[in-house]
Amino acid sequence: MNKSFLDKLVSGVSHVSVLLFSLVCLYPLLLTYMISFSDENLVQINGFKLIPEKFSFATYQFLWESASRNIINAYLVTIAVTIVGTLTSMLVSTMLAYVMSQKTVRYRNEISLFCYFTVIFSAGLVPWYIVCVTVLHINNTFFGLFLPYAVNVFNVFLLRNYFQSIPDSIVESAKMDGANPFTIYHRLIIPLSQTAMFTVGLFYAMQFWNDWNLAILLMTKKSLYPMQYYLYSLLSSAKALASGQNIVNASNISIPTETVKMAATVITITPVLFFFPFVQKYFVKGIIVGAVKG
Secondary structure (H helix, E strand, O other), X not given: OOOOHHHHHHHHHHHHHHHHHHHHHHHHHHHHHHHHOEOHHHHHHHOOOXXXXXXXXXXXXXXXXXXXXXXXXXXXXXXXXXXXXXXXXXXXXHHHHHHHHOOOOOOHHHHHXXXXXXXXXXXXXXHHHHHHHHHOOOOOOHXXXXXXXXXXXXXXXXXXXXXXXXXXXXXXXXXXXXOOHHHHHHHHHHHHOHHHHHHHHHHHHHHXXXXXXXXXXXXXXXXXXXXXXXXXXXXXXXXXXXXXXXXXXXXXXXXXXXXXXXXXXXXXXHHHHHHHHHHHHHHHHHHHHHOOOO
């Protein structure tokens, strides 16, 4: 089909605009990687530059020599929390969303209202902390790193909207064949909702991977520190050492305060950058399809 000059002009401008916007988004990421491999002294003198004046692995060497064992442990904790937390949240969220999507459930509107009510009104941080510590007793436990985030109402409504887009005839035919609600849920609804499952699963995985709030509020054991919170504490310690608040040993070690921030960021985001391209198509499709019916 032949395009007019105006169509070609609009298409060209759109492609150039998207390319420029992509470069603007990519620049901070490239800058972060380059600074992490830069010499600390030159960074403090000349500031941040996209092309390092002198490449150096001193920052990564400092992190490896000073905290390699703790970093590996924090990585393992974060990976475990992300996997277990995502599976738990997906199980609870999909079951709740399936119940709210079924027209035959008597109190499904009341359940939806109750979930929506929690988005608008909250008891606050202090009651939440009291419940977690004195009632559930999940402080300083592995469960405390994911149970408080087991249900996200936005994700539940996204799944509910997607489940409602599945034709009722499929469910009715399964009921006529003698399938019970749980069989319909795990043998029909879940396989037909892979796009939404990948999308919401990515939301939950990113939430658990990037979270450090639960560790600050509920964790005092260093063995349970996730990656985000451990790097935060490591950066605070490096800054304190560099400012002379603590005593540095006699070898007069130079603490890379600026480049270590970027190196910590690189350590955190690199696994996500490798994982995201594999689920990006499900992410985009799930958002579009899940928002059609509501």
